[in-house]
Amino acid sequence: MLTLYFSPGACSMAAHIVLQEGGEKYQSQRVNFADAEQRSEAYLKINPQGRVPALILDDGEPLAENTAILPYLGKRFGLWPSDPIAEARVLSLIGFLATNVHPSVAHMWRPERYAADPAVHPQISERGRETFDGYLQQIDSKLEGRDWFLDQYSVADPYLLVFYPWGLRRGYPMQELRHFTALKDRMLKRPAVQHILEKEKINI
Known part of the structure; x- marks a missing residue:
């Protein structure tokens, strides 16, 4: 197990x-x-x-x-694409979220990881905030005209969902990201997503 x-x-x-x-x-x-x-x-x-x-x-x-x-x-x-191009797209997205988007949030909320001098922490946080905001807009663009990141539901969609409540916590006007918000709304209709959000006590 x-x-x-x-x-x-x-x-x-x-x-x-x-x-x-x-x-x-x-x-x-x-x-x-x-x-x-x-x-x-x-x-x-x-x-x-x-x-x-x-x-x-x-x-x-x-x-x-x-x-x-x-x-x-x-x-x-069975939530992984069999088509090589689709697989490459998912791997690219996972890499983007793990190595670009997530670190920008770490800079925003945990600047002490990146500099020992407290005097520079506000600057690190602000740069992280600006970078994260830009990435949210990129995510929204990637989802334009699509129900899911790929032609069908895959692991990409739960990973994208992680960053929606993070955007809310940051104070970004997430409703302005129409395509990302539409993905979030579709995700919220899935029983597995409902179960985990309830278990983790996450409100979106």
Whole structure:
């Protein structure tokens, strides 16, 4: 049985939704960031980076990073494209979200990761905010004229959804992003998404 280590509202929500969509029995274990569980000795044995998500595979091997977990789960549960070009598009999106969009949020909310001098933290946060806003607009453009990121629902869509509540938290006028908002609304109609949002206590 698969076990997912997650934190509510974190980027692990994407894998959480995909697991729920898959229909197999799985376990989920919350990592309490408020108590610094992600830096505990026990959790660092699972993921030395001290981040979520982490996935324990059927054989007990741990797997970290959305860039690995989402392709694995997508192929296991039929939420991964068979067409090589579509596969390349999903991999490109996952890379974009993991290595560009997410770090911009980290700069915005956790500037201390990037500079020890508190005097420069506001500047780092502001640059992260500006960059994140631009990425939200890029996401909206990618979704224009589409029901899903690909021609059918895939792991790309739960990963995109992660950044909608992050945009709300940042204070961005998300309703102005019509295509991204339409994707969010379609996602909210899916039982698996409803279940995970309720479990993680996420309001969108």
